[in-house]
Amino acid sequence: MDEQSNQPGHERRPQDLFRDLWSQAVVAVGTVEEEARHLLEQLSEMVELKPDDVQRYRRELAERLRTQRKEVEKAVEDGVRRALGRFRIPSQEDLDALRSRLDELQGRLDRMARRKGSSK
Secondary structure (H helix, E strand, O other): OOOHHHOOOOOOOHHHHHHHHHHHHHHHHHHHHHHHHHHHHHHHHHHOOOHHHHHHHHHHHHHHHHHHHHHHHHHHHHHHHHHHHHHOOOOHHHHHHHHHHHHHHHHHHHHHHHHHHHOO
């Protein structure tokens, strides 16, 4: 977060708020993954698991965490998309489509100008 956003009277843009929230969510997921690995290591020491079993459990845990992270990411992205829609803030796809349309219109204008210039 930048220093300016903490100053009184400074209103944060929704995009900045969502970016900060997304960053915090990513950090939280990373923290959960690290804590899960740490707990697995502690468990393997307490129960005296074989190294092969520890590796298998680690892989299974990592896969479950990846799956859950993808689900959380999708839920957050969907929530952000819905919130941005309420604020009527265009999405990246909307901006890309607009840029494409502008490029197309600019090309048409250029062709019309060339035709007009060549007919004089």
